[in-house]
Amino acid sequence: MAQIRIQNVRKEFGAFTAVRSSTFTIEDGEFFMLLGPSGCGKTTTLRMMAGLELPTSGEIFIDGEEVGMKPASQRDIAFVFQMFALYPHMNVRKNISYPLVSQGMKREAVSARVADVARILRIEHLLDKPVGGLSGGDRQRVALGRAIVRRPKAFFMDEPLGALDAEFREHMAEELRALHDRMGATTVYVTHDQLEAMQMGDKIVVMNHGVVEQFGKPQQIYDWPATKFVAQFIGSPSMNFLDFEGMIGIGGDSVELGGVKVHVPAAREGRAGRLTLGVRPEHVAFRDDAPYRGRVSAVEYLGTTQIVTLSTEHGDVKARISSGQAVREEELVGLDFDARTLSLFDAESGKVLISEGNEGVLAHG
C-alpha cells in the first residue's frame, strides 16, 4: 500500500503533447478517479504511473521511491485492462497464479493464495475453466483476481467496467468499491463516466487536453468547479452558463445580469469584462415575483424531478425542480438563483473567480 505522487509529469508523442505538466498526490488507501473525455490524457497518465509509458519529463513517486524510469515489472503494481487481457491460452487458475509464478513463489503458497482470492471473488467454481468461455463479469473478476493475488502496492484500472453492459456495470462498481474498502489498497481508476467517478471515488482528478483541470473530493468538484470545463463535464444536466458583460469588485456580492441584480458569494478577486455566471439546475427555483424572467421551452419528466428548459435573454437555462410542481410550456416564470451556490467564471480563460464559497476548495492563486 502506498502513496503515489505525480510531479510535473509530461508526455509527448512526437509533436503531440498528451499530458502537460501534471501534479497531484494520491494518498495511501485512496480510491482515486482519473476523469476526463477521451483523448484528455488520463489513460496516458495512468500508463506512466504503471510503467507502460515513460514520461518525457517529471517524476513519479510510489511509496516515496522515484519510479518514473523503471520498467513496469519493477514497480510492484497491478493493472486491470478494459479488455481484461486475460491470457487466452491459460485457464483461470493459471491466469491468476501467473504474477506469483514470475516472483518464483513456491507452488503450495501459490495455490493457497489463488484459493484465497477465488474465495473473495466467488470464482472458485471457475478455476479450472478456460477463460474463453467466461461471461464478461466473470472475466472481470478473474482480471481482478490476477491483480489482487500478488498484494501489490497499488491497483491501476483503465476503464475496467467499460466492456460490461449497463446493468452489470452498476453491480460490478459496487463490488469493486466493496473490495477496495476491504483491502484498503491505493487504487487509481480511469473513467470517462462522471457518474461512475462521483459514485466510486474518494477523490477525482478532472483532466482535459492533457491538463489537470481540478483535483479534489467529488462533492467539492461538483459544488465548486475550478473551470467551465469541469462545471460542464460533471453533472447531468451540466451547469448552466449565463454569459454577460459586467464587473465585480473584491468583496462584492452581486452582479448585474441584464439589469437584474443577482446575489453571488462574496468575491475574493475582482474582474470586469466578459463574465459567466454558473448555476446548477437544482439551484434554479421558480418564484413569480423574481425579476429575472424566462420562458418555458421544454419539460422533461424524470420521475421524482423534472428538467425544465427556459429561454432567457442570456441563453437556455435548465432547472431541476420537483415533479409535483405544475409547469406549462410557453409559460413566463421568474427565476431565483440560490445565491450561496453560484460560481462566476472569467469567460475568456474559463477559470472560476475565487469567492467566499470556493476559496476553501480551490487553492490556486
Add this chain to the structure above:
Amino acid sequence: MSSYSVTEPSLRQKWVAGILVVGYALITILPLIWIIATGFKTPSDAIAYPPKTFFTPTVEGYVNVFTTRTRLSQEQLQALGEPTTWYDKLVRKDGLVISGPSRFAERFTNSVIIGFGSTVLCIVLGTVAAYAFSRFKVPLKDDLLFFILSTRMMPPIAVAIPIFLMFRSLGLSDTHAGMILLYTAVNLSLSVWLLKGFIDEIPVEYEEAALIDGYTRFQAFYKVVLPQAATGIASTAIFCLIFAWNEYAFAVLLTSGNAQTAPPFIPTIIGVSGQDWPAVAAGATIFLVPVMVFTILLRKHLLRGITFGAVRK
C-alpha cells in the same frame, strides 16, 4: 426453424456444394493418384497405351529408386548363387543384380536438412522481425516493409546468375548452408509479412499485462505472444517448407554432388533400359510424404491460419 433460413443452407444447396467440392478434389488429386499408382507398376505397364487402371502391383519401382543395378550374363548370375534377400530376388528375374545403393536416400536427406533448416531459420527470423515491426517504433517502418516485400516482386530465379557467382566466390556453392541461406532469403519476406499480420492481431495488452505481472519484455514475448501466434507460425511454416521442399531451379543450378536435393535428382533416375518411370514415380511419392505429414499435423492451425483475421472473434 422455418423452411427458409439465411444461415442454414437447404438440402439441395448442400448437395450441389458437396458435388462441386468432391469434383474439384478429384480433379486436383488425380495427378497425385496417377503418380502413386505408377510407382507400383512395372515399366511396361507404366507406358502401356491405353493406360492401365488395373494392374498387378509391384514394388520394383521402389527397389529401383533406392538401388543401382547391373545387368549380368547368365553364367555370371549362376556363379553368384541364389539371391539372399527379397529385393535381390525381385531384380534377379530381369537378369539384374543390385550393385549398390542409389544416391536417393542421400538426396532425400539433403532435402530434409535444407527444407526444414530454412523453414526453421525463416520462422525464427521472421517472428522476431515481425514482432519488432508490429510493436516497436521502427524508423522508416513502412519503407522497410515495402522493401522486404519487393524482394518477392520478381521471380527469384531472375537473380540466379548473380547468386551463382556470389555463391561461387563465397564457397557456398553446393553446400547445405548455402541452400538454407538462399531459401531463407527467398521466403523471409513472405514469413515477415504473414507473421506481422498475425502478431498485429494479438492485443498488445496481453504483453503489458505480462510486463506488469513481473515478466521481462522477452519473457512476455516468449510466454504470451508466441503461444498465441502459434497458428500463424504453423501456417507460415507450411508455406515456407512447401516452397523450399519443391524448389527446383536453384537446386539444379547451385547443387550437384554434395548438397543436391531430391527435386533435381528424381528426374535423373534412369533405368538400365531407358527412363524408369515407376522408379521416378516411386521417388516422387516418397518425396511427397514429409510435406504431407507436416501439413496434416498442422492442418488444424492451417485452416485457422488462412482464414485468420477474416472473421472477428
